[in-house]
Amino acid sequence: MSYKTILVSLNEVGRLEQLVAAAVSLARGTGAHVSGLYVIPSVQVYPSVGFEAAPQVFEGNRTFFKDNAARVKQAFEEAMRREALPHDFHLLDARSPVIAEEVLAVGRCADLLVVSATNPDEITGVERDFVEQVIMSAGRPVIVLPYQGSAAISLDEIIVGWNGGREAARAAFDALPLLKKARKVRIVWVDPQKEPSLRGSAAGADLAETLARHGVKAEAQGYPTDGQDEGQALLRCADDTGAGLVVMGAYGHSRLAEFIFGGATRFVLTRMSRPVLMSH
CATH class of the missing domain: 3.40.50.620 (HUPs)
Structure with missing residues:
Protein backbone atom coordinates (compact mmCIF):
# COMPACT_ATOMS: atom_id res chain seq x y z
CA MET A 1 0.00 0.00 0.00
CA PRO A 146 -2.88 23.19 13.44
CA TYR A 147 -4.20 26.67 12.69
CA GLN A 148 -1.10 28.32 14.13
CA GLY A 149 2.61 27.55 14.36
CA SER A 150 4.92 25.98 11.79
CA ALA A 151 2.82 22.82 11.28
CA ALA A 152 5.82 21.00 9.81
CA ILE A 153 5.35 17.26 9.26
CA SER A 154 8.24 15.11 10.47
CA LEU A 155 8.46 11.34 10.14
CA ASP A 156 11.31 10.96 12.61
CA GLU A 157 8.79 9.74 15.18
CA ILE A 158 5.07 9.08 14.85
CA ILE A 159 2.66 8.43 17.70
CA VAL A 160 -0.29 6.13 17.04
CA GLY A 161 -3.16 6.43 19.50
CA TRP A 162 -4.50 2.93 20.06
CA ASN A 163 -7.32 1.35 22.04
CA GLY A 164 -8.22 -1.65 19.91
CA GLY A 165 -11.33 0.08 18.52
CA ARG A 166 -12.59 0.31 14.93
CA GLU A 167 -11.66 3.94 14.40
CA ALA A 168 -8.17 3.43 15.85
CA ALA A 169 -7.61 0.43 13.59
CA ARG A 170 -8.78 2.36 10.55
CA ALA A 171 -6.40 5.23 11.33
CA ALA A 172 -3.39 2.99 12.05
CA PHE A 173 -3.65 1.12 8.76
CA ASP A 174 -4.65 4.19 6.74
CA ALA A 175 -1.38 5.72 7.96
CA LEU A 176 0.71 2.69 6.98
CA PRO A 177 2.59 4.39 4.09
CA LEU A 178 3.83 7.03 6.54
CA LEU A 179 4.52 4.56 9.34
CA LYS A 180 6.77 2.58 6.99
CA LYS A 181 8.78 5.75 6.30
CA ALA A 182 9.12 6.72 9.97
CA ARG A 183 12.32 6.19 11.90
CA LYS A 184 10.28 5.25 14.96
CA VAL A 185 6.63 4.52 15.68
CA ARG A 186 5.27 4.64 19.20
CA ILE A 187 1.93 2.88 19.77
CA VAL A 188 0.32 4.57 22.76
CA TRP A 189 -2.62 3.12 24.71
CA VAL A 190 -3.89 5.71 27.17
CA ASP A 191 -4.68 4.32 30.63
CA PRO A 192 -4.51 0.62 29.68
CA GLN A 193 -5.05 -0.36 33.32
CA LYS A 194 -8.71 0.55 32.83
CA GLU A 195 -9.14 -2.29 30.32
CA PRO A 196 -9.57 -5.67 32.12
CA SER A 197 -8.69 -7.69 29.00
CA LEU A 198 -5.17 -6.23 29.00
CA ARG A 199 -4.15 -7.56 32.40
CA GLY A 200 -0.91 -9.47 32.06
CA SER A 201 -0.25 -8.28 28.50
CA ALA A 202 1.52 -5.34 26.92
CA ALA A 203 -0.98 -2.78 25.60
CA GLY A 204 -0.68 -2.47 21.83
CA ALA A 205 1.86 -5.28 21.43
CA ASP A 206 -0.37 -7.14 18.97
CA LEU A 207 -0.55 -4.10 16.68
CA ALA A 208 3.22 -3.60 16.94
CA GLU A 209 3.72 -7.22 15.87
CA THR A 210 1.49 -6.79 12.83
CA LEU A 211 3.14 -3.53 11.83
CA ALA A 212 6.58 -5.13 12.17
CA ARG A 213 5.62 -7.52 9.36
CA HIS A 214 5.23 -4.43 7.18
CA GLY A 215 8.71 -3.28 8.12
CA VAL A 216 7.50 -0.68 10.64
CA LYS A 217 9.82 -0.05 13.59
CA ALA A 218 7.15 0.10 16.29
CA GLU A 219 7.10 -0.17 20.05
CA ALA A 220 4.04 -0.24 22.29
CA GLN A 221 3.50 1.46 25.62
CA GLY A 222 0.81 2.46 28.04
CA TYR A 223 0.51 6.12 28.95
CA PRO A 224 -1.29 7.50 32.01
CA THR A 225 -3.76 10.36 31.72
CA ASP A 226 -2.98 11.62 35.24
CA GLY A 227 -6.56 12.88 35.36
CA GLN A 228 -6.39 14.58 31.97
CA ASP A 229 -8.64 14.06 28.98
CA GLU A 230 -7.42 11.18 26.78
CA GLY A 231 -6.81 13.56 23.89
CA GLN A 232 -4.86 15.88 26.17
CA ALA A 233 -2.75 12.95 27.36
CA LEU A 234 -2.01 11.91 23.78
CA LEU A 235 -0.86 15.41 22.86
CA ARG A 236 1.23 15.55 26.03
CA CYS A 237 2.92 12.32 25.01
CA ALA A 238 3.65 13.82 21.59
CA ASP A 239 5.15 16.88 23.27
CA ASP A 240 7.27 14.72 25.58
CA THR A 241 8.71 12.67 22.72
CA GLY A 242 8.88 15.42 20.09
CA ALA A 243 6.78 13.36 17.66
CA GLY A 244 6.21 15.01 14.29
CA LEU A 245 2.82 13.40 13.62
CA VAL A 246 -0.02 11.93 15.68
CA VAL A 247 -2.26 9.22 14.22
CA MET A 248 -5.66 8.59 15.81
CA GLY A 249 -9.19 7.52 15.07
CA ALA A 250 -11.90 10.16 14.95
CA TYR A 251 -14.77 9.21 17.24
CA GLY A 252 -18.12 10.83 16.65
CA HIS A 253 -21.45 10.75 14.86
CA SER A 254 -23.69 13.09 12.95
CA ARG A 255 -26.93 14.41 14.39
CA LEU A 256 -28.94 16.06 11.63
CA ALA A 257 -26.51 18.68 10.24
CA GLU A 258 -24.31 18.81 13.33
CA PHE A 259 -21.24 16.68 13.98
CA ILE A 260 -20.81 15.49 17.55
CA PHE A 261 -17.29 14.37 18.43
CA GLY A 262 -16.10 12.33 21.37
CA GLY A 263 -14.08 14.10 24.04
CA ALA A 264 -10.60 12.99 22.92
CA THR A 265 -11.24 13.84 19.27
CA ARG A 266 -12.76 17.21 20.13
CA PHE A 267 -9.86 18.12 22.42
CA VAL A 268 -7.21 17.25 19.82
CA LEU A 269 -8.96 19.18 17.05
CA THR A 270 -9.21 22.33 19.16
CA ARG A 271 -5.82 22.15 20.91
CA MET A 272 -3.49 20.42 18.46
CA SER A 273 0.07 21.71 18.34
CA ARG A 274 1.30 19.42 15.55
CA PRO A 275 -0.19 17.66 12.50
CA VAL A 276 -2.67 14.89 13.23
CA LEU A 277 -3.81 12.13 10.85
CA MET A 278 -7.41 11.16 11.56
CA SER A 279 -9.69 8.51 10.10
CA HIS A 280 -13.31 7.76 10.83
Whole structure:
Protein backbone atom coordinates (compact mmCIF):
# COMPACT_ATOMS: atom_id res chain seq x y z
CA MET A 1 0.00 0.00 0.00
CA SER A 2 1.23 3.48 -0.84
CA TYR A 3 -0.21 6.92 -1.40
CA LYS A 4 -0.42 7.80 -5.10
CA THR A 5 -2.63 10.90 -4.91
CA ILE A 6 -2.57 13.55 -2.16
CA LEU A 7 -5.26 16.23 -2.22
CA VAL A 8 -4.47 19.47 -0.38
CA SER A 9 -7.34 21.87 0.33
CA LEU A 10 -6.02 25.42 -0.04
CA ASN A 11 -9.01 27.48 1.08
CA GLU A 12 -7.56 28.24 4.52
CA VAL A 13 -5.67 31.10 2.87
CA GLY A 14 -3.99 32.27 6.06
CA ARG A 15 -2.25 28.88 6.24
CA LEU A 16 -1.31 28.67 2.56
CA GLU A 17 2.44 28.46 3.21
CA GLN A 18 2.03 25.66 5.75
CA LEU A 19 -0.41 23.70 3.59
CA VAL A 20 1.87 23.82 0.56
CA ALA A 21 4.91 22.89 2.67
CA ALA A 22 3.05 19.90 4.13
CA ALA A 23 2.04 18.71 0.67
CA VAL A 24 5.63 19.02 -0.55
CA SER A 25 6.96 17.10 2.45
CA LEU A 26 4.44 14.27 2.04
CA ALA A 27 4.96 14.02 -1.72
CA ARG A 28 8.73 13.89 -1.36
CA GLY A 29 8.40 11.09 1.16
CA THR A 30 5.86 9.00 -0.73
CA GLY A 31 6.37 9.86 -4.41
CA ALA A 32 2.70 10.78 -4.70
CA HIS A 33 1.01 13.11 -7.16
CA VAL A 34 -0.26 16.28 -5.47
CA SER A 35 -3.59 17.84 -6.40
CA GLY A 36 -4.21 21.36 -5.15
CA LEU A 37 -7.88 22.26 -4.70
CA TYR A 38 -9.23 25.77 -4.28
CA VAL A 39 -12.97 26.43 -4.12
CA ILE A 40 -14.75 29.71 -4.84
CA PRO A 41 -18.09 29.27 -3.04
CA SER A 42 -21.35 30.65 -4.33
CA VAL A 43 -23.06 33.51 -2.53
CA GLN A 44 -24.82 32.65 0.70
CA VAL A 45 -28.57 33.29 0.54
CA TYR A 46 -30.51 33.65 3.80
CA PRO A 47 -34.29 33.55 4.02
CA SER A 48 -36.12 36.80 4.67
CA VAL A 49 -36.95 37.76 8.21
CA GLY A 50 -39.59 40.14 9.43
CA PHE A 51 -41.38 42.19 6.76
CA GLU A 52 -38.61 42.12 4.15
CA ALA A 53 -39.75 40.86 0.76
CA ALA A 54 -36.37 39.71 -0.59
CA PRO A 55 -33.94 37.19 0.91
CA GLN A 56 -30.63 38.42 2.29
CA VAL A 57 -27.54 37.74 0.18
CA PHE A 58 -24.01 37.55 1.61
CA GLU A 59 -21.18 37.75 -0.94
CA GLY A 60 -18.26 38.26 1.48
CA ASN A 61 -16.86 34.72 1.28
CA ARG A 62 -17.16 34.54 -2.49
CA THR A 63 -15.43 37.90 -2.95
CA PHE A 64 -12.67 36.97 -0.50
CA PHE A 65 -11.85 33.70 -2.25
CA LYS A 66 -12.07 35.21 -5.74
CA ASP A 67 -9.61 37.92 -4.73
CA ASN A 68 -7.10 35.35 -3.45
CA ALA A 69 -7.41 32.73 -6.21
CA ALA A 70 -4.49 33.87 -8.36
CA ARG A 71 -2.13 34.13 -5.38
CA VAL A 72 -3.04 30.66 -4.15
CA LYS A 73 -2.57 29.08 -7.58
CA GLN A 74 0.80 30.77 -8.06
CA ALA A 75 2.13 29.76 -4.63
CA PHE A 76 1.06 26.14 -5.08
CA GLU A 77 2.38 25.70 -8.62
CA GLU A 78 5.69 27.47 -7.95
CA ALA A 79 6.38 25.20 -4.96
CA MET A 80 5.53 22.05 -6.92
CA ARG A 81 7.69 23.05 -9.89
CA ARG A 82 10.56 24.02 -7.61
CA GLU A 83 10.50 20.52 -6.09
CA ALA A 84 9.84 18.84 -9.47
CA LEU A 85 6.76 17.12 -8.05
CA PRO A 86 3.93 15.77 -10.25
CA HIS A 87 0.91 17.94 -9.59
CA ASP A 88 -2.25 19.59 -10.85
CA PHE A 89 -4.36 22.48 -9.61
CA HIS A 90 -8.15 22.62 -9.56
CA LEU A 91 -10.03 25.90 -9.26
CA LEU A 92 -13.72 25.18 -8.70
CA ASP A 93 -16.41 27.80 -9.06
CA ALA A 94 -18.93 26.09 -6.82
CA ARG A 95 -22.69 26.10 -6.98
CA SER A 96 -22.83 25.69 -3.22
CA PRO A 97 -21.71 28.17 -0.54
CA VAL A 98 -20.40 25.20 1.50
CA ILE A 99 -16.75 24.62 0.63
CA ALA A 100 -16.62 21.25 2.40
CA GLU A 101 -19.11 19.79 -0.08
CA GLU A 102 -16.73 20.38 -2.99
CA VAL A 103 -13.69 19.14 -1.06
CA LEU A 104 -15.54 15.94 -0.16
CA ALA A 105 -16.64 15.32 -3.74
CA VAL A 106 -13.08 15.57 -5.03
CA GLY A 107 -11.34 14.16 -1.97
CA ARG A 108 -13.05 10.76 -2.04
CA CYS A 109 -10.95 9.95 -5.12
CA ALA A 110 -7.65 10.70 -3.35
CA ASP A 111 -5.54 8.47 -1.12
CA LEU A 112 -4.95 11.17 1.48
CA LEU A 113 -6.38 14.62 2.21
CA VAL A 114 -4.49 17.52 3.78
CA VAL A 115 -6.44 20.37 5.40
CA SER A 116 -5.85 23.03 8.00
CA ALA A 117 -7.80 23.55 11.19
CA THR A 118 -9.89 26.70 11.00
CA ASN A 119 -8.82 29.77 12.88
CA PRO A 120 -11.58 30.67 15.38
CA ASP A 121 -10.61 34.34 15.14
CA GLU A 122 -11.11 34.56 11.37
CA ILE A 123 -14.36 36.15 10.17
CA THR A 124 -14.09 35.39 6.45
CA GLY A 125 -13.07 31.89 5.41
CA VAL A 126 -14.19 28.29 5.33
CA GLU A 127 -17.16 27.20 7.39
CA ARG A 128 -16.51 26.66 11.08
CA ASP A 129 -17.20 22.90 10.93
CA PHE A 130 -15.19 22.38 7.73
CA VAL A 131 -12.68 19.98 9.29
CA GLU A 132 -15.40 18.01 11.07
CA GLN A 133 -17.35 17.58 7.82
CA VAL A 134 -14.30 16.40 5.92
CA ILE A 135 -13.14 13.92 8.57
CA MET A 136 -16.58 12.44 9.14
CA SER A 137 -17.69 12.17 5.52
CA ALA A 138 -14.63 11.75 3.28
CA GLY A 139 -14.07 8.05 3.90
CA ARG A 140 -10.36 8.82 3.47
CA PRO A 141 -7.55 9.55 5.94
CA VAL A 142 -7.19 13.27 6.64
CA ILE A 143 -4.10 15.07 7.90
CA VAL A 144 -5.14 18.18 9.83
CA LEU A 145 -2.59 20.94 10.37
CA PRO A 146 -2.88 23.19 13.44
CA TYR A 147 -4.20 26.67 12.69
CA GLN A 148 -1.10 28.32 14.13
CA GLY A 149 2.61 27.55 14.36
CA SER A 150 4.92 25.98 11.79
CA ALA A 151 2.82 22.82 11.28
CA ALA A 152 5.82 21.00 9.81
CA ILE A 153 5.35 17.26 9.26
CA SER A 154 8.24 15.11 10.47
CA LEU A 155 8.46 11.34 10.14
CA ASP A 156 11.31 10.96 12.61
CA GLU A 157 8.79 9.74 15.18
CA ILE A 158 5.07 9.08 14.85
CA ILE A 159 2.66 8.43 17.70
CA VAL A 160 -0.29 6.13 17.04
CA GLY A 161 -3.16 6.43 19.50
CA TRP A 162 -4.50 2.93 20.06
CA ASN A 163 -7.32 1.35 22.04
CA GLY A 164 -8.22 -1.65 19.91
CA GLY A 165 -11.33 0.08 18.52
CA ARG A 166 -12.59 0.31 14.93
CA GLU A 167 -11.66 3.94 14.40
CA ALA A 168 -8.17 3.43 15.85
CA ALA A 169 -7.61 0.43 13.59
CA ARG A 170 -8.78 2.36 10.55
CA ALA A 171 -6.40 5.23 11.33
CA ALA A 172 -3.39 2.99 12.05
CA PHE A 173 -3.65 1.12 8.76
CA ASP A 174 -4.65 4.19 6.74
CA ALA A 175 -1.38 5.72 7.96
CA LEU A 176 0.71 2.69 6.98
CA PRO A 177 2.59 4.39 4.09
CA LEU A 178 3.83 7.03 6.54
CA LEU A 179 4.52 4.56 9.34
CA LYS A 180 6.77 2.58 6.99
CA LYS A 181 8.78 5.75 6.30
CA ALA A 182 9.12 6.72 9.97
CA ARG A 183 12.32 6.19 11.90
CA LYS A 184 10.28 5.25 14.96
CA VAL A 185 6.63 4.52 15.68
CA ARG A 186 5.27 4.64 19.20
CA ILE A 187 1.93 2.88 19.77
CA VAL A 188 0.32 4.57 22.76
CA TRP A 189 -2.62 3.12 24.71
CA VAL A 190 -3.89 5.71 27.17
CA ASP A 191 -4.68 4.32 30.63
CA PRO A 192 -4.51 0.62 29.68
CA GLN A 193 -5.05 -0.36 33.32
CA LYS A 194 -8.71 0.55 32.83
CA GLU A 195 -9.14 -2.29 30.32
CA PRO A 196 -9.57 -5.67 32.12
CA SER A 197 -8.69 -7.69 29.00
CA LEU A 198 -5.17 -6.23 29.00
CA ARG A 199 -4.15 -7.56 32.40
CA GLY A 200 -0.91 -9.47 32.06
CA SER A 201 -0.25 -8.28 28.50
CA ALA A 202 1.52 -5.34 26.92
CA ALA A 203 -0.98 -2.78 25.60
CA GLY A 204 -0.68 -2.47 21.83
CA ALA A 205 1.86 -5.28 21.43
CA ASP A 206 -0.37 -7.14 18.97
CA LEU A 207 -0.55 -4.10 16.68
CA ALA A 208 3.22 -3.60 16.94
CA GLU A 209 3.72 -7.22 15.87
CA THR A 210 1.49 -6.79 12.83
CA LEU A 211 3.14 -3.53 11.83
CA ALA A 212 6.58 -5.13 12.17
CA ARG A 213 5.62 -7.52 9.36
CA HIS A 214 5.23 -4.43 7.18
CA GLY A 215 8.71 -3.28 8.12
CA VAL A 216 7.50 -0.68 10.64
CA LYS A 217 9.82 -0.05 13.59
CA ALA A 218 7.15 0.10 16.29
CA GLU A 219 7.10 -0.17 20.05
CA ALA A 220 4.04 -0.24 22.29
CA GLN A 221 3.50 1.46 25.62
CA GLY A 222 0.81 2.46 28.04
CA TYR A 223 0.51 6.12 28.95
CA PRO A 224 -1.29 7.50 32.01
CA THR A 225 -3.76 10.36 31.72
CA ASP A 226 -2.98 11.62 35.24
CA GLY A 227 -6.56 12.88 35.36
CA GLN A 228 -6.39 14.58 31.97
CA ASP A 229 -8.64 14.06 28.98
CA GLU A 230 -7.42 11.18 26.78
CA GLY A 231 -6.81 13.56 23.89
CA GLN A 232 -4.86 15.88 26.17
CA ALA A 233 -2.75 12.95 27.36
CA LEU A 234 -2.01 11.91 23.78
CA LEU A 235 -0.86 15.41 22.86
CA ARG A 236 1.23 15.55 26.03
CA CYS A 237 2.92 12.32 25.01
CA ALA A 238 3.65 13.82 21.59
CA ASP A 239 5.15 16.88 23.27
CA ASP A 240 7.27 14.72 25.58
CA THR A 241 8.71 12.67 22.72
CA GLY A 242 8.88 15.42 20.09
CA ALA A 243 6.78 13.36 17.66
CA GLY A 244 6.21 15.01 14.29
CA LEU A 245 2.82 13.40 13.62
CA VAL A 246 -0.02 11.93 15.68
CA VAL A 247 -2.26 9.22 14.22
CA MET A 248 -5.66 8.59 15.81
CA GLY A 249 -9.19 7.52 15.07
CA ALA A 250 -11.90 10.16 14.95
CA TYR A 251 -14.77 9.21 17.24
CA GLY A 252 -18.12 10.83 16.65
CA HIS A 253 -21.45 10.75 14.86
CA SER A 254 -23.69 13.09 12.95
CA ARG A 255 -26.93 14.41 14.39
CA LEU A 256 -28.94 16.06 11.63
CA ALA A 257 -26.51 18.68 10.24
CA GLU A 258 -24.31 18.81 13.33
CA PHE A 259 -21.24 16.68 13.98
CA ILE A 260 -20.81 15.49 17.55
CA PHE A 261 -17.29 14.37 18.43
CA GLY A 262 -16.10 12.33 21.37
CA GLY A 263 -14.08 14.10 24.04
CA ALA A 264 -10.60 12.99 22.92
CA THR A 265 -11.24 13.84 19.27
CA ARG A 266 -12.76 17.21 20.13
CA PHE A 267 -9.86 18.12 22.42
CA VAL A 268 -7.21 17.25 19.82
CA LEU A 269 -8.96 19.18 17.05
CA THR A 270 -9.21 22.33 19.16
CA ARG A 271 -5.82 22.15 20.91
CA MET A 272 -3.49 20.42 18.46
CA SER A 273 0.07 21.71 18.34
CA ARG A 274 1.30 19.42 15.55
CA PRO A 275 -0.19 17.66 12.50
CA VAL A 276 -2.67 14.89 13.23
CA LEU A 277 -3.81 12.13 10.85
CA MET A 278 -7.41 11.16 11.56
CA SER A 279 -9.69 8.51 10.10
CA HIS A 280 -13.31 7.76 10.83
